[in-house]
Amino acid sequence: MSRTTPDYMQLIKKEKLPRHIAIIMDGNGRWAQKRLMPRTFGHRSGMNSLKQVVETCCELGISCLTVFAFSTENWKRPRDEVNYLMNLLVEYINKEIEELHKNGVRLQVLGDYRSLPEKSIKAIDLALNKTAANQGMVFNIALNYGARDEIIRAARLLAKQVEEGLLAVEDINEAAFSRALYTSGLPDPDLLIRTAGEMRVSNFLLWQIAYAEFWFSPLLWPDFNKQELLRAIWEFQQRDRRFGGLKTNGQEGHHA
Numbered sequence: 710m711s712r713t714t715p716d717y718m719q720l721i722k723k724e725k726l727p728r729h730i731a732i733i734m735d736g737n738g739r740w741a742q743k744r745l746m747p748r749t750f751g752h753r754s755g756m757n758s759l760k761q762v763v764e765t766c767c768e769l770g771i772s773c774l775t776v777f778a779f780s781t782e783n784w785k786r787p788r789d790e791v792n793y794l795m796n797l798l799v800e801y802i803n804k805e806i807e808e809l810h811k812n813g814v815r816l817q818v819l820g821d822y823r824s825l826p827e828k829s830i831k832a833i834d835l836a837l838n839k840t841a842a843n844q845g846m847v848f849n850i851a852l853n854y855g856a857r858d859e860i861i862r863a864a865r866l867l868a869k870q871v872e873e874g875l876l877a878v879e880d881i882n883e884a885a886f887s888r889a890l891y892t893s894g895l896p897d898p899d900l901l902i903r904t905a906g907e908m909r910v911s912n913f914l915l916w917q918i919a920y921a922e923f924w925f926s927p928l929l930w931p932d933f934n935k936q937e938l939l940r941a942i943w944e945f946q947q948r949d950r951r952f953g954g955l956k957t958n959g960q961e962g963h964h965a
Contacts, residue, residue: 717939721769725946727899729773730766731921733913734759736905736929743929749793754931756801763805765935766846767812769942773847773895775819777913781855795825798852799832806836813845819891820854847895854891856915863889863916892917900945902938904930922948 734755741751759776766774779794809816816836823830833852866889870876876885887893898914901921908925910918924941926933 714936715940715943717936717943720943721939722946723770726769726771727922727942727945728771728896729775729898729900730771730942731775731777731898731901731914731918732762733777733901733903733907733911734930734933735903735907737931739905740929740931748790751929751931752790752794752797756797758930758933759801760805761935762933762938763809763814763848765938767814771846773849773898775849775851775892775898775914777851777854777911779820779852779854780912781820781853781858782912795829798825798829802832802836806839809836809848810840810843813843814840814848815843815845816840817847817849817891819849819851819859821858822852824853849892849895851913854913856912859891860916886916890916897921899950900924900941902926902941904928904933920950922950 737751737755738748739751740754741748744750762776763774778798783794784791806816816839818833818837822833825833863886867876867881867885871878871881892914897917897919898921901910901914901918902924903909904926906925906927908923922945924944926937926941928937
C-alpha cells in the first residue's frame with residue numbers, strides 16, 4: 710500500500726515562515742559516483758536543485774536564502790574539480806541572473822570572492838551590480854567562505870575602528886559584532902538545512918546560527934527538490950522555539 714505524500718504547500722502557515730533559510734548543499738559527488746559518473750556530473754545536476762530552491766523561496770516570500778557553495782577548505786580538492794566548480798559558478802550566474810533580477814532578488818556573496826579566478830570575479834561583480842537595488846529576497850552565495858575566517862575578519866574590523874577612535878571598546882557588543890559580519894543588516898538564519906545525511910555545520914555561519922533550528926535531509930543534494938524544502942519548512946513550524954526561555958500560556962516561541 711503506497712503512502713500519499715502530504716501537500717506541504719497547503720500545510721505551511723504563511724505567518725510562521727522562517728525569515729532566513731541557510732543550506733549546506735552536500736552530496737553532489739556521492740550522487741554522481743552512485744551513477745558511475747564523474748563528480749563533476751553531480752555538481753552540474755545540483756544546479757537544478759538550487760534553481761528549485763531559489764524559485765520556491767521566492768514563491769513563498771522568504772526574506773533571505775543563504776547557500777554554502779564553496780568553502781575555504783574546498784581548495785584542497787583536486788585542481789580539475791575546483792576549476793570545474795569555478796566555471797560552473799560563472800555558468801550559473803550568467804544563466805540565472807536575468808530571472809533572478811526579474812523576480813527582484815538581490816544577490817550577495819559571503820566570503821573572500823576576490824581570491825577567485827578573474828572570470829568568476831567579473832561575473833559576480835556584474836551580477837551584484839545588476840541586482841543591488843532589488844527589494845525582493847536576498848540570495849547569499851557563500852564562496853571561498855569559512856565562518857572562523859569571517860569572525861576573525863570582523864574582530865579585525867572592530868579593532869581597527871577602536872584604533873582609529875571610531876569605536877569605544879565598551880561599545881563592542883553583539884549588535885556591533887553582527888554589523889561587522891558579511892551578513893550585516895540581515896536576520897540570522899531561523900532554519901539550517903543540510904543534505905546527504907551529514908550532521909555537522911562544517912564552519913558555516915557559526916555566529917549567525919546560534920538559535921537556528923537544524924534540519925537534516927538524507928537526500929543527496931541533486932535529489933533535493935521543492936517538496937523536500939517544503940517538508941523542512943513545515944517541520945520547522947512544528948517546533949517550539951524558546952530562544953533560551955520557557956513556553957508561556959501554550960504559545961510557541963516562533964518568530965513573527
